[in-house]
Amino acid sequence: MSKIEQLVVLGATGSIGLSTLDVVSRNTDRFAVFALTAGQNAEKMAELCITHQPKFAVMADENAANKLKSLLANTACTTAVLAGVTAMSELSAHVDVDTVMSAIVGAAGLLPTLSAVEAGKKVLLANKESLVMSGQLFIDKVKQHGATLLPIDSEHNAIFQCMPAKLQATAGLLSDNGVSKILLTGSGGPFLTRDLKSLSSVTVAEAVAHPNWSMGQKISVDSATMMNKGLEFIEAKWLFNCHASDIEVVIHPQSIIHSMVQYQDGSVLAQMGNPDMRTPIAHALAFPERVDAGVKPLDFSQIADFTFTKPDYARYPNLKLAIDACEMGQGATTTVNAANEIAVAAFLNGQIGFTDIYRINSQTLNATEDVNVHTLEEILACDEAARIKASEFIKRGLN
Structure with a gap:
């Protein structure tokens, strides 16, 4: 019998973390939970600890950790409770750990993920x-460091599945392996057909109501602005060792085709499935094998039609901004990501309007002088500087 893989889930209480634990619970002969990490949601973490009995649980800070300890105090759960990014990073690199699910939303996930890679x-x-x-x-x-990197975003996982086996194994050049283009699909979010003039009056409730996917608030807003697709565009460039010109975004409102790979002979391979994150999670957990994800297969008799269009940058200026940043350099993509985290938080808090998200992002990028950053220290400093600038632009707009 093969060894049971020991798993760390970074961001266990979020939607990806919970979906991961659902897949694990269906395949306990293959996977076991070594450690769970979360931000502030001690109540949900307590439930997960009691159910999955990890050796360790890490909360973002001491207050949340103390809350978790008190919730577990009178239970049979023996999970050791820790706090902070350093503990998350150490457990991600633990000698007993085989696999790390990196599902913390935002820049906060960088250091523990790098620790696992190293x-x-x-x-x-x-x-x-x-x-x-x-x-x-x-x-x-x-x-x-000889790490194995497998994409979980449904689009990147789809692209990976459609790539030739040689490219799955090594980061070779697309053109050397018969690939001519990556076709990155996006639903277009909830405002695909909404009158452009009315976008400035979009409410938070409207922005987080995604038509196909169940996601957290931040990612739902990013999907509505299509910044999410812009970030995925940048991610695809690095994951698949290609140029911005090798990637094309296609609007596909049904979210059934998760992405496609176009070959030099005219073939296009597509990966399809119901919009459920357990499919890409199960694929990556078991790769190169397959396991039960708990997801129903597509019923093609129930699918009415597939539609595809080009993205309208007047409707989705954040998508264009991210693609432009991708072509500018590392500091530009770091800046856009940081500014967007600040702008989306301000929108969710009622400080700015929906269309102001793009304004803050573009102003912050335009104010960035040095896009040529290389070291981790330079990247983190660039991220911090962008957050300060974005916050200043938001304050100016409020005065």
Whole structure:
């Protein structure tokens, strides 16, 4: 019998983390939970600890950790509770750990994910910001430490599944392996057909109501602005060792085809499935084998039609901004990601309007002088500077 894989789930209480644990619970002969990490949601973490009995649980800070300890105090759960990014990073690199699911939303996921990479782990990457912020550095470390990197975003997982086996195994050039283009699909979010003039009046409730996917608030807003697709565009460039010109975004509102790969002979391979994140999670967990994900297969008799259009940049200026940043350099993509985190938080808090998200992002990028960053220190400093600038632009707009 093969060894049971020991798993760390970074961001266990989020939608990806919970979906991962659902897949694990269906395949307990293959996977076991070594450690779970989360931000502030001690109540949900307590439930997960009692159910999955990890050796360790890590919360973002001491207050949340103390809350978790008190919730577990009178239970049979023996999970050791820790706090902070350092503990998350140490457990991601632990000698007993085989696989790390990187599902912390935003820049906060970078350091624990890099720690797993540097320890040569199998890293399941749902945290696209890690690559958006530190693409070249991240990929270089994957090669240097012999880590295995498998994409979890449904689009990147679909692209990976449609790639030739040689490219799945090594980061070769697309053109040397018969691939001519990556076709990155996106639903267009909830405002695909909404009158452009009315976008400035979009409410938070409207922006987070995605037509196909169940996601957290931040990612739902990013999907509505299509910044999410812009970040995925940048991520695809690094994951698949290609140029911005090798990637094309296609609007596909049904979210059934998750992405496609176009070959030099005219063939196009597409990966399809119901919009459920357990499919790409199960694929990456078991790769190159397959396991039960708990997802129903498509019923083609129930699918009415597929439609495809080009993205309208007047409707989705954030998508164009991210693609432009991708062509400018590492500092530009780090800046856009940081500014967007600040702008989306301000929108969710009622400080700015929906269309102001793009304004803040573009103003912050335009104010950035140095896009030529290489080291982790430079990347983190660039990220911090962008957050300060974005916050200043928001304050100016409020005065």
